[in-house]
Amino acid sequence: MLTLVTGLVLAGLTACGEEQEAPPAEETVAPSPSQDAALIENGRAIVEMQCATCHAIGVEDDSPRSDTPPLRTVLADYDPDALADDFREGIHVGHPDMPDFNLGPKGTDSVLAYLVSIQERDGEG
Ligand code: HEC
Incomplete structure (x- = not known):
């Protein structure tokens, strides 16, 4: 008889099972900054x-x-590729007060994609 009761309880519990959308796999990391939305978000x-x-x-x-400087302006002075190199090596972009960052290749591409996405520019995009 116990098993019957247990079965009923379990049946009730499964009703509120949660479903989560799996985040998209991010296997492909572009070698240069792209406008990829997932990268930008990251x-x-x-x-x-x-x-x-x-x-x-x-x-x-x-x-x-x-x-x-606001980050939306930094690519006016920095070529994205040059900045990406700095990031990859652990960023130290020439000012003592800013900590070194080691973002890794993926983090670098992500940050660069984000930076590109917020840059002030005329007209396009
Ligand atoms: C502790 C404070 C601090 C943090 C955190 C920080 N920065 Fe900076 N950053 C600075 C300062 C100060 C300057 C300006 C230095 C100068 O003009 O000499 C600067 C300048 C820059 C520049 C322009 C470099 C130049 O020499 O003109 C870039 C690009 C930059 N930061 C990117 C970043 C990014 C990306 C991050 C996060 C991963 C970051 N910074 C986090 C303090 C910081």
């Missing part, structure tokens, strides 16, 4: 955690610190 998450304390990370916010 990059935004990294930048929010690692850079937002000092840099403006959005398209129109101001940097928390007056001595930091």
